Amino acid sequence: xxxxxxxxxxxxxxxxxxxxxxxxxxxxxxxxxxxxxxxxxxxxxxxxxxxxxxxxxxxxxxxxxxxxxxxxxxxxxxxxxxxxxxxxxxxxxxxxxxxxxxxxx
Amino acid sequence: xxxxxxxxxxxxxxxxxxxxxxxxxxxxxxxxxxxxxxxxxxxxxxxxxxxxxxxxxxxxxxxxxxxxxxxxxxxxxxxxxxxxxxxxxxxxxxxxxxxxxxxxxxxxxxxxxxxxxxxxxxxxxxxxxxxxxxxxxxxxxxxxxxxxxxxxxxxxxxxxxxxxxxxxxxxxxxxxxxxxxxxxxxxxxxxxxxxxxxxxxxxxxxxxxxxxxxxxxxxxxxxxxxxxxx
Numbered sequence: 001x002x003x004x005x006x007x008x009x010x011x012x013x014x015x016x017x018x019x020x021x022x023x024x025x026x027x028x029x030x031x032x033x034x035x036x037x038x039x040x041x042x043x044x045x046x047x048x049x050x051x052x053x054x055x056x057x058x059x060x061x062x063x064x065x066x067x068x069x070x071x072x073x074x075x076x077x078x079x080x081x082x083x084x085x086x087x088x089x090x091x092x093x094x095x096x097x098x099x100x101x102x103x104x105x
Numbered sequence: 106x107x108x109x110x111x112x113x114x115x116x117x118x119x120x121x122x123x124x125x126x127x128x129x130x131x132x133x134x135x136x137x138x139x140x141x142x143x144x145x146x147x148x149x150x151x152x153x154x155x156x157x158x159x160x161x162x163x164x165x166x167x168x169x170x171x172x173x174x175x176x177x178x179x180x181x182x183x184x185x186x187x188x189x190x191x192x193x194x195x196x197x198x199x200x201x202x203x204x205x206x207x208x209x210x211x212x213x214x215x216x217x218x219x220x221x222x223x224x225x226x227x228x229x230x231x232x233x234x235x236x237x238x239x240x241x242x243x244x245x246x247x248x249x250x251x252x253x254x255x256x257x258x259x260x261x262x263x264x265x266x267x268x269x270x271x272x273x274x275x276x277x278x279x280x281x282x283x284x285x286x287x288x289x290x291x292x293x294x295x296x297x298x299x300x301x302x303x304x305x306x307x308x309x310x311x312x313x314x315x316x317x318x319x320x321x322x323x324x325x326x327x328x329x330x331x332x333x334x335x
């Protein structure tokens with residue numbers, strides 16, 4: 001796979017999306033149905049991306065306390081909900097992971 | 106009446122964005138690290154931040170490359186995640202319409218979640234004022250340059266970070282930090298849950314497939330939930 005080609009494809013398409021309405025200067029309206037669906041893209045795509053990384057270990061579903069990443073993820077999720085701060089969330093999650101790894105392995 | 110000049114608006118924009126930089130640096134750093142870990146060269150990792158300039162999709166791309174996903178899947182997923190920029194483009198469009206095409210293209214290129222978030226209210230409240238786009242320009246440039254710095258650091262220093270630090274765990278944490286505050290309504294929660302569960306259930310499909318199908322199901326579920334409520 002040609003990485004440069006891949007990046008350029010994504011880059012060009014992404015720029016087209018960004019420019020889509022700014023450049024056409026309000027000549028086109030997004031249909032309301034599409035606009036409604038767009039609203040759920042970030043939450044759907046990002047959750048679909050990350051949930052497996054917390055609950056799946058070596059291909060197996062791992063919903064128990066021994067899954068340190070899941071435990072650390074829960075801690076981070078709580079911190080994210082309370083603080084809405086990216087740095088705090090990352091710090092909390094990493095510290096939780098390191099603590100669990102240090103104490104139990 | 107307060108006197109505003111392009112310069113004062115520009116600086117206001119930078120000021121408005123600066124609190125968010127503390128969260129942006131780690132994100133950009135991780136993007137640099139993950140690109141290298143996925144096997145990209147230094148040039149490719151650095152270029153990614155200029156060619157694509159969208160953190161979430163860059164991380165997804167790096168991950169899917171490491172997993173050996175099909176290029177078409179990677180493009181589909183990365184671009185799918187970036188579709189949210191269409192919403193930003195739509196709401197900013199009337200406010201930037203008076204600018205020349207070249208300028209509008211430049212503003213569009215630098216569009217980011219953060220620059221949009223700090224600027225949109227300012228721009229809407231002061232619709233009539235002709236200099237407000239400089240506010241957005243300040244915010245956008247502040248974010249863009251900080252991002253490049255973070256990504257450069259991640260690209261070069263990333264190798265020096267030991268493996269057992271599990272630094273790659275910061276990646277899903279970064280997304281968690283973005284997703285959780287963003288889930289503000291019940292339909293959004295529904296879309297997130299459905300997408301996540303479907304992606305987990307379909308984990309044995311070729312890399313990226315479960316993600317795309319899960320996301321589509323999540324978007325459908327969220328839209329349905331919203332329609333049901335209203």
